Amino acid sequence: MDMFQAMRVFTRVVDAGSFTAAAQALDLSTAQVSRLVSELENHLQARLLQRTTRRLSLTGVGSRYVERCRQLLHELDAASAEASGARLKPKGCLRVHSITGLGTQLLAPLASRFSELYPEVNLDLSLSQRHPDLLEEGHDVVITLARVLPDSELVGQHLGSTYSVVCAAPAYLEQHGIPQHLNDLSGHRCLRLVDPVFGDSWTFSDKGIERQVRPSETFQVNVAEAMAQAAGAGMGVCLLPDLIAAKAFQQGKLVRVLPQHRLHERGIYALYPSRRFLDAKVRTWVEFLKEEIPKAFSGYQTILETPSYWA
Missing domain, CATH: 3.40.190.290 (D-Maltodextrin-Binding Protein; domain 2)
Incomplete structure (x- = not known):
């Protein structure tokens, strides 16, 4: 038995005042609604509703239980909305790792601009001279340098050279x-x-x-x-x-x-776990870097290619 489904059906029966009205609201048959409520009562080993031919009424246990159901279902709906919304709105903590030089010289200055564009994203930037394990260490994105990316299940986005x-x-x-x-x-x-x-x-x-x-x-x-x-x-x-x-x-x-x-x-790459249901904060960060990093390196490389009398 799906407990959350049974709780939703029970709550709708209480709100609608009958099995038939609840069934119509849920697009189920009256028999399905009645069976789910009975299965819930059997699971709880408690009677939740008093049934007569004319009306339904809550038992004392049922009255207390329906309030708990409302609280749990509200929290569940809020959690589902938050998880679904993560794909739509950049929000929350974004954990990024980068090698030190790239992080201090490029990513740290860009972080300010990114924060202005997406103020609800909290950027957690860690820097080191090693290659971390993205999944084991809990990073959302790793910025790395490579001639060619090794085969892996990670997604690699080329950001520049x-x-x-x-x-x-x-x-x-x-x-x-x-x-x-x-x-x-x-x-x-x-x-x-x-x-x-x-x-x-x-x-x-x-x-x-x-x-x-x-x-x-x-x-x-x-x-x-x-x-x-x-x-x-x-x-x-x-x-x-x-x-x-x-x-x-x-x-x-x-x-x-x-x-x-x-x-x-070397190529500059953003690595992250999957394209499927990609979190909006990861998507916007990678898209931001794909636009900003080539512009930054174009400026650096113009300086390097300018002749000097020392050359």
């Missing part, structure tokens, strides 16, 4: 010279950015042949922003993601060297 560039501080280049060719890097202090997405080797494509440069052990760090600070202080030549490098270029702290080379080209 990113790459890394070789750069150094103007003061360092004045003192040590500007590398013009890949072989010149052997005469420079190459700093190591330890990155779980890109790795720590520099792989160049030179005339169709891949060549690797292994950074020195002089200095290494696992956060791109820290590497930008160290290179800006004149420690050596480094490899930085475009969104980190562009800001340092604008500030005059770093300039690009070997500008003919792009490394670590």
Whole structure:
């Protein structure tokens, strides 16, 4: 027996005053309504209604039970409306994970604009240098970088593209010279950015042949922003993601060297569990990023591709 269905039928019988009127309101037969009420009474082992040929009346137990039924059914309807409405109106807590550099430089600034558009969504943004398990850790969306997404049951939406560039501080280049060719890097202090997405080797494509440069052990760090600070202080030549490098270029702290080379080209993806019954807060966040991220990276990459006399 469907308890909630039986409770609805019982409540409608009480409100309508008869089995026949309740059956018409519920589009059921009178026999079906009578049977459901009888099954409910048998399940409860209590008589809820006194039946005569002319009228129905509630027993003491029935009077108390119908009020409880009304409360439970009201809560059930409210919960159902809230769950259904989640597909229609962006609302509630949106848990997003991103790698640190992308989160601090891009997603955190965009969060303010998203909150203005969707004030009923509470954005919970967590950042780290690792790849989390989306389902086990309870994230709604994971923003990640990849050449190609691995096969999985997750949905992956492409949001844009990113790459890394070789750069150094103007003061360092004045003192040590500007590398013009890949072989010149052997005469420079190459700093190591330890990155779980890109790795720590520099792989160049030179005339169709891949060549690797292994950074020195002089200095290494696992956060791109820290590497930008160290290179800006004149420690050596480094490899930085475009969104980190562009800001340092604008500030005059770093300039690009070997500008003919792009490394670590990756796609930016939003991962989430399913397209089926997609929550409105997830849908609007992904659509927002699909529009905003390409615009942001277009600006960064314009800065990176602008020639300088250091190149």
